[in-house]
Amino acid sequence: MGMNKIRNMEQFASVSGISRPTLSKYFNDPTSVRATTRGRIEEALERFDYRPNIFAVNQNRQLTKNVGIVVPYLADPFFAEIARNIERRCLAAGFWPTLFSSHGDPMLELEILDSLRSLKPAGVMLAPLGRASDKAGIEKFCKDVPTVLFDSNIEGVGDAFVGSDNHSFVSQSVQYLTRSGTPPCFFEMRNPANPNANKRRKAYIEVMEQLGFPPQIIQIEGEGWAFEEIGYQGAKQVFRDKSLPGDTVLCSNDRLAIGFLAAAYEHGIKVGRGDDCELRVASHDDHPFSRYTCPSLTTVAHDYEVVSSRSVEMLFTLMEDRNAFKSRKEKLFPARLILRASA
Amino acid sequence: MGMNKIRNMEQFASVSGISRPTLSKYFNDPTSVRATTRGRIEEALERFDYRPNIFAVNQNRQLTKNVGIVVPYLADPFFAEIARNIERRCLAAGFWPTLFSSHGDPMLELEILDSLRSLKPAGVMLAPLGRASDKAGIEKFCKDVPTVLFDSNIEGVGDAFVGSDNHSFVSQSVQYLTRSGTPPCFFEMRNPANPNANKRRKAYIEVMEQLGFPPQIIQIEGEGWAFEEIGYQGAKQVFRDKSLPGDTVLCSNDRLAIGFLAAAYEHGIKVGRGDDCELRVASHDDHPFSRYTCPSLTTVAHDYEVVSSRSVEMLFTLMEDRNAFKSRKEKLFPARLILRASA
DNA sequence: CCTTAAAGTTAACGCGCGTAAAAAATTAGT
């Protein structure tokens, strides 16, 4: 075996009997050398352990194999799950994914993009903070680096957007709730950070009107990303004021619903579709914990697998050819209703 | 303003009137140049935007400013929270933290360490998978790179370990449950991946015997990191078999408890300390969601702030002097009981 | 004002690899 460590490609060239430029080509793209040469290289690679110095490689390459993944809030298991999927797919394709979280802070979001720039990434998957984001700053970044936005759309920014079809989410939940009981009111934050929230409200109004029911919207106060707490406090307020119209609530997202259900439980309000229940609650996102709420949460699920795979495919296309899409591409995926006990 | 972009330190030297070696010193450590020079540099830095090429810097430095953060499972909000804290502290200290998740996979854990090695990190914060980890592999890595283990201890591996004092956790919960009602049985996985689980079981037995009660342990089946599901299935089994001894349950950790509570709710078993309640349930970790279970979960909390700050401090000490600790240092932090509605 | 230690400048080399150009070797096709 190669007892003496190999320090650089020069040395690996001499022990393997392959010239350095050929080795360089191989490490750049193994298929770019003849099969027999490739075999000899890989054979040598087994006997001696050598890996090109990643810093030297990245310095001299115009474009690296780095891929940035930026999410707004990693402590949200929804984003953790998406990020995990994207990460896995990038690794499988031979890229070097690096995960960043903006932690709900627009300044940090920009700083991350700034750091990312110095990593000369081949591409970036970005889920922006949303309303709070510095649109101009992000736009500038996207001009320089191939970027696929996901989850939150920012109109006109980035080469592509992959997200969920909010209308599909809401129409499924509203239609189900309506045909299985009374039409729902809509429970949401007054000033949602995420643009999906606005699209969901609009969709709710649209679908309700289409079905011939008056939309009823409850907007609660609260800032930041502690949605469970906001939902909890908002629900308590609503119960105190007895301001809930009807017996069916559709929460804008699962995290709000988790807080809502906790408040309902504390107030002794039984939630579910049984005869002994006062209230039905449903929501959107199929948050990893929605299975374990009390009662378990009826919700509308993203297809994590499909969303992440399609986003990454788009990014790869884009990285090969920045102009692959004639115009900014938007891809929205429909959702799937998950019936559980809460509605 | 510097209309023409500055491409390297050479150019920045000429426009700023400072020699390149001095600039190099400055970027390495701003305090290593005289205050007046520092002022001139920073002034020039405002007028022209220039940042040293990170790849060139890292290539030529024997040690980088990179810090690796490796957690076993990022989709667990507990680790997301800890990681966030550590990340923030590293950034504040001028380091470049990179976050990795082993996703519960020992092979991936090793691959991450392998990649990390080529990043020439100044130090690594590693929360190992635990029982499943390839101890030899991790040990080898820790020989080469200053590493602080956290959360899960691997005896003798790494320069230091920072974690929670499991005995403190369990003794607080057991004592509270005992003095406020009947002594608890202990609900856990039969083959826990995490070594803390074993320490907690031992502590439970010890504290119970010390108080003069027979320990009663319920061990449920299940593999992997889907603790909520495992707790849920395990609890359903227990309810079906009516094999629960007594009316008080202490879960090994909050994620199991979340599943347990979901099962209890489904079985119509009322949990809490009221007279109308059949069961009390408590747990450990103060998981971010334990506030929103039904009923809200009485638990024992880590001091996230203290644990993360002390771990990072240790790593910094270690990075300055690899031999700062004469022998492997272990630091355990006590816990704080959080009374909520479930017990 | 003079002495000295401290800090900055100049010049030059090295890090490990990408890449270009010209020459040599290998393969493929007839």
Next chain:
DNA sequence: ACTAATTTTTTACGCGCGTTAACTTTAAGG
């Protein structure tokens, strides 16, 4: 087996910065 096309080798330069050595300038103290 011979020519043409493809691939590999040789040689050499460049990337941006760390670092060293010898030299010059600056600041501090009597």
